[in-house]
Amino acid sequence: xGILTKRQRExxxxxxxLVDDEAGELVYERGRGYIGLEPVAGRTVFxxxxxxxxxxEDGSEVGRFERYTINETGRKLLAGDASDGRAVYxxxxxxx
Numbered sequence: 001x002g003i004l005t006k007r008q009r010e011x012x013x014x015x016x017x018l019v020d021d022e023a024g025e026l027v028y029e030r031g032r033g034y035i036g037l038e039p040v041a042g043r044t045v046f047x048x049x050x051x052x053x054x055x056x057e058d059g060s061e062v063g064r065f066e067r068y069t070i071n072e073t074g075r076k077l078l079a080g081d082a083s084d085g086r087a088v089y090x091x092x093x094x095x096x
Contacts, residue, residue, distance in 0.1 A: 003051065004077055007044055012053060012078050014038065015070040026054060026068040053077055 004012070011026070014035050018024030023036045026045065033040035045068070048054045053074035057067040076083070 004053075005044075005047070007041075008047055008051075008053075009078065011035065011040055011044055011048065012070055012074050015054070016075060016078060019070060024069065025057065028066040028068065029064070048074070051077065 015024050015026060018035075025035070026040060027034050028040075028042070028045050031042045033042060033045045045054075049068075051073070053070065054068040055071040056062065057069055060067045
């Protein structure tokens with residue numbers, strides 16, 4: 001079983017397919033996310049951020065109008081290499 005849920009995988013696949021197009025950006029504002037006209041739940045956006053699978057685009061403002069694109073870790077997760085995602089998950093969930 002992979003580290004991604006079905007919906008997380010779908011979102012990354014859309015973003016990867018449209019990477020050279022502005023439509024491949026995930027736009028997030030006030031709890032709502034969209035890739036083009038496709039809605040993306042806030043919990044999916046935050047899960048992908050926790051896995052470091054998407055990154056904030058230049059010119060985006062955190063807490064206002066945020067634009068995200070798939071990054072190298074996201075592409076690795078799509079390819080079945082979860083080592084980066086698992087390492088990040090272990091770091092953020094370990095007890096201090």
